[in-house]
Amino acid sequence: MTSAFTAVNLSQLPPPVVVEQLDYETILSEMVADLISRDPSFSALVESDPAFKILEVAAYRELLIRLRANESAKAVMLAFAIGADLDQLGANVGVARLVITPGDPTAIPPTEDIMEDDKDYRLRILLSFEGYTTAGSIGSYTYHALSASGDVLDVGVDSLVPGRVNIAVLSRTGSGVPPQATLDAVRSAVTPEIVRPLCDTPDVSAADVVSFQITAVLDFFPGVGQQQVLDAATASAQAYAAEMHKLGMDITLDGVYAALRRPGVQKVNLSSPAADIPIQWNQAPHCTAINITAGVIRE
Structure with a gap:
């Protein structure tokens, strides 16, 4: 059971070149060398020298600035973005983070919504491009089924006979056997003709x-x-x-x-x-x- 979406494993991508490997001591030594090249009278600097202390402060501040640049670059990469930054990337492709457990504002104390974690949300964003097709790919059915309900933990897709698509659904709760409401939500998500080919009949069932x-x-x-x-x-x-x-x-x-x-x-x-x-x-x-x-x- 293979599909194009399995070809991209974000965890195996090489580190992006734009993200620098930072080292405070390297930055400090470069600043000391730069100062000496500008004014050789500082060639005998020791750590107790006030000028050296100023360079230490400057090197640390530069480290923070370059670290912020690294984090800014990673915030717009699907493989590295987290939290609200990942929500922004999802919004770019029309994929919202799912509510796993609704909160209760009337409870004492009130409880907030428990949202889909970054790992699962990142996978759905990646799969969303497969959802554009109505050719009935495994990735397309997987994306639409995973997006049907926050209770869906995992989805398996196969076709045991021509024209029938078998979709197994695993729940987040209990042993993993989904309630009927979850199965109904998945069935509603994969049945519309804008999602499936006309010759496909989806068969949604609980995982074994x-x-x-x-x-x-x-x-x-x-x-x-x-x-x-x-x-x-x-x-x-x-x-x-x-x-x-x-x-x-x-x-x-x-x-x-x-x-x-x-x-x-x-x-x-x-x-x-x-x-x-x-x-x-x-x-x-x-x-x-x-x-x-x-x-x-x-x-």
């Missing part, structure tokens, strides 16, 4: 959630704080499970081992999962429990 657990006993090197290592391993396992909670993401043993092998861990004794868990395009893994316990200290 595959449950698994992570259970392991950790052996330690001598002299480490076992509870701190257990906490770090548990947090890392939670992050791995959250990262893999997408459609078509296999749960692999090497991924679980990498998550659990924190500094201080000598050996990971993994009992679950017992093998790789292959995940299909319309499936998503969901970790129901993480049980990490202390083993022995190995000399």
Whole structure:
């Protein structure tokens, strides 16, 4: 399952040339050299000299100005813009940030809207160019489905038989099985004839959630704080499970081992999962429990 939108991985782009690598000591040494070239009487400057202190202030101020120039350049790049700057880039292509959870102004205290995070919003902005086509590309259906509701975490698109487009929807809430309202919103977004080819019939369904657990006993090197290592391993396992909670993401043993092998861990004794868990395009893994316990200290 491939599409043109998968060709651009923003995280793999080389650093932009316009963004300078800044170093305070380099700026200061250049200023000292410039001063000496203008007036050789300053060739014996020491750090306690008032003139040197002035150069230190000037170098630091120049560093801040050049840093601001770097940030200004990055603010107009999709790969680097964040927050309100990213909202401005989205507005340029007609893509607004989604509301994930509506706020309640009548609550005590009032709650604000929980908005789509920068990572997901950035992906939808990138996908928006695929949304211009009505040729029925995977990217087009993906963009329109992701934009249908703030509850949509991920979307899988395939065509198992000619003329029928299968769209699997993963929810942000619970195990990932979407409520009917979310499915209806996606169906409404991908059905209009301005979105799909006339010969396509979209079939929207809930993702198939595959449950698994992570259970392991950790052996330690001598002299480490076992509870701190257990906490770090548990947090890392939670992050791995959250990262893999997408459609078509296999749960692999090497991924679980990498998550659990924190500094201080000598050996990971993994009992679950017992093998790789292959995940299909319309499936998503969901970790129901993480049980990490202390083993022995190995000399």
